[in-house]
Amino acid sequence: MRRLLRIEFIKVRSYGAFWIVLAIYALIFIMVTSTLRMIESSLSVSAVTFFSFPDVWHHLAYIASFMNILPAILIIMLITNEYTFKTFRQNLIDGLSREEIVYSKFILIGAVSVFLIGLIFLWGLVRGLIAGHFDDFGDVYKKIYFLLRLFVQMSGYMSVAALFAFILKRSAISILLYLVYVVAFERILRLRLPDEIDRFFPMKNFGGLIPDPGTIALQVPSDGSTLSPDAAIALAFAYILVCLGGCYLLVNRSDL
Amino acid sequence: MAYILEAENLTKHYGRVKALTNFSLTVEPGSICGILGPNGSGKTTCLGIMLGAIKADNGSYEWFGKPASHHTRRRRIGALLESPNFYPHLSGVENLRVVAAIKNRGSKNIHTALQTTGLTSRRNSLYRTYSLGMKQRLAIASTLIVNPEALVLDEPTNGLDPQGIAEIRTLITEIGREGKTIILASHLLDEVEKVCTHVVILKAGDTIASGRVSDILGKDNQVEVASENMEALESAAKEISGLQSCKKEKDKLVLKFHTNVNTAELNGYFFDKGITLSHLVTKRKSLENLFLELTSSHA
Numbered sequence: 001m002r003r004l005l006r007i008e009f010i011k012v013r014s015y016g017a018f019w020i021v022l023a024i025y026a027l028i029f030i031m032v033t034s035t036l037r038m039i040e041s042s043l044s045v046s047a048v049t050f051f052s053f054p055d056v057w058h059h060l061a062y063i064a065s066f067m068n069i070l071p072a073i074l075i076i077m078l079i080t081n082e083y084t085f086k087t088f089r090q091n092l093i094d095g096l097s098r099e100e101i102v103y104s105k106f107i108l109i110g111a112v113s114v115f116l117i118g119l120i121f122l123w124g125l126v127r128g129l130i131a132g133h134f135d136d137f138g139d140v141y142k143k144i145y146f147l148l149r150l151f152v153q154m155s156g157y158m159s160v161a162a163l164f165a166f167i168l169k170r171s172a173i174s175i176l177l178y179l180v181y182v183v184a185f186e187r188i189l190r191l192r193l194p195d196e197i198d199r200f201f202p203m204k205n206f207g208g209l210i211p212d213p214g215t216i217a218l219q220v221p222s223d224g225s226t227l228s229p230d231a232a233i234a235l236a237f238a239y240i241l242v243c244l245g246g247c248y249l250l251v252n253r254s255d256l
Numbered sequence: 257m258a259y260i261l262e263a264e265n266l267t268k269h270y271g272r273v274k275a276l277t278n279f280s281l282t283v284e285p286g287s288i289c290g291i292l293g294p295n296g297s298g299k300t301t302c303l304g305i306m307l308g309a310i311k312a313d314n315g316s317y318e319w320f321g322k323p324a325s326h327h328t329r330r331r332r333i334g335a336l337l338e339s340p341n342f343y344p345h346l347s348g349v350e351n352l353r354v355v356a357a358i359k360n361r362g363s364k365n366i367h368t369a370l371q372t373t374g375l376t377s378r379r380n381s382l383y384r385t386y387s388l389g390m391k392q393r394l395a396i397a398s399t400l401i402v403n404p405e406a407l408v409l410d411e412p413t414n415g416l417d418p419q420g421i422a423e424i425r426t427l428i429t430e431i432g433r434e435g436k437t438i439i440l441a442s443h444l445l446d447e448v449e450k451v452c453t454h455v456v457i458l459k460a461g462d463t464i465a466s467g468r469v470s471d472i473l474g475k476d477n478q479v480e481v482a483s484e485n486m487e488a489l490e491s492a493a494k495e496i497s498g499l500q501s502c503k504k505e506k507d508k509l510v511l512k513f514h515t516n517v518n519t520a521e522l523n524g525y526f527f528d529k530g531i532t533l534s535h536l537v538t539k540r541k542s543l544e545n546l547f548l549e550l551t552s553s554h555a
Contacts, residue, residue: 007357015345081343090341093307094358094398095331255310 004104005111007096012078012108021074022112025067026119032063033123051131054142056124058213061146064120065210068154069182071112072161076174079105079165089256098256102166102247109158113151121147149209149229152236156206157182159243166247199226202239208232258321260285260406260437261306266315268301275301276461279315283406283439283454288432290448290469291441293458299441300338302458303410307335320405331359334399335408340391344384348375348394351383355398369397372427388415396424406437413447425451457550464550479517482508482535483526492529496522508535 012018033050050059082088088101096104121144128140161178168174182203190198198204208226227235261283268276276298283289291299304310306317308330319329342351352366370376373393378386386394392415399407412428413421428451432438442448448455449469456466465472483489486509493502493511500512511517519538526533 086341089309093335097327
């Protein structure tokens with residue numbers, strides 16, 4: 001696994017587009033969380049207590065949950081590039097197995113998630129300490145599990161993106177169809193279905209991992225339209241595994 | 257270890273297109289095996305199958321005496337398939353680092369590989385700025401960074417200028433002299449003739465000839481002769497035993513023999529008949545002629 005991570009790192013280390021997308025993500029995230037009006041319009045939370053520990057982790061994770069499409073597009077680019085440049089074929093000839101080709105991309109997904117969430121953690125920590133709205137130092141880490149849920153959510157978005165990329169092999173069409181699915185198709189499908197069924201849909205399920213902090217604050221009782229957090233995490237992991245398996249079947253059956 | 261590579265009855269059809277039919281090949285250690293055929297004859301398909309990139313419909317192959325389905329065996333091979341495939345946004349040296357990491361080797365050979373292929377001065381330039389010849393050289397460099405036990409090269413001199421072609425051929429011959437096994441696909445007949453010890457000739461996916469280059473080339477011998485008195489020469493030539501054919505070409509006579517011919521004896525024979533030769537040259541049949549002959553007879 002370390003070897004695969006190292007291979008992926010050499011591939012992206014001096015790939016400008018990769019770092020530009022990550023920089024855009026960081027920039028948008030910092031801008032949004034620094035603009036009081038945007039916070040108050042998107043969350044039902046007072047901007048004054050936004051960076052208060054321990055709720056800051058929930059707030060930041062919720063803001064980040066709207067931005068998962070960006071790293072997902074990045075993953076599509078990185079996978080379809082390998083088809084365009086025929087480098088998957090070369091990797092295979094050089095001695096990577098078909099399993100390793102798929103695993104290395106999922107390891108990359110994990111690494112990108114860890115990197116972005118690390119940035120979010122640092123940002124929350126710095127701003128939280130500056131704001132100083134906490135009584136006990138133990139409060140700082142109390143709701144940090146929201147960042148773990150964000151990890152599952154972000155990796156889930158990227159795993160679905162990887163499946164689109166491995167199926168379609170070309171970047172423009174993969175990105176387009178992925179966006180159509182995430183933004184429109186699943187929602188249209190869900191319109192016709194009752195909540196008991198549509199809460200199992202991947203995007204809806206990923207969304208349910210980090211609920212709106214406002215509704216929690218208002219103690220809105222669960223209406224059954226989303227799964228319980230534990231069930232949602234388990235289902236999200238299942239979806240990631242299904243994507244991994246799907247990608248593996250695709251790569252294993254075809255000529256590269 | 258008997259064979260470096262043993263392939264049996266490899267077959268691959270794309271719909272109705274028969275890319276490769278019942279291709280078999282054994283490669284002994286230390287030999288340089290050429291796979292020769294026109295464009296679209298199945299060379300890349302057969303190498304692609306043996307390198308794991310293409311799934312065969314039928315047949316089996318073994319590298320180093322073991323079934324090659326396991327990818328780690330490919331790490332002992334340096335391979336270049338079809339066009340050079342690298343990451344355009346990485347420099348030459350970074351692309352080689354990717355290959356070294358895949359093959360699980362350190363990067364200590366990268367420097368020598370770049371030097372051998374003459375890319376040292378451009379090693380830090382992005383791959384997309386390389387000329388076609390440089391791309392091809394980088395592909396060859398990538399096959400060398402592991403000190404491979406076997407080299408598989410598909411059209412290695414594609415896109416190179418005459419000097420580059422000569423350099424690569426020298427390189428291949430040198431590597432072969434070190435005792436490494438090389439499998440070389442080419443549509444350039446004289447490349448195979450100059451470099452290879454064994455040859456397989458493909459046409460539309462079918463194997464139409466295979467064996468030692470010297471055997472395939474030495475099947476019949478040709479001699480060109482000329483003299484002041486061509487009529488006397490021709491009638492005398494037709495009486496030689498073991499003559500297969502006698503053809504007039506411009507101001508020369510091309511004699512084909514069934515067996516190897518001794519030019520000194522031939523000269524003496526004509527001299528005894530009172531004919532002085534002004535021209536006597538043995539002509540090794542070029543692979544090109546052979547190739548045209550073989551392919552046309554199978555058309």
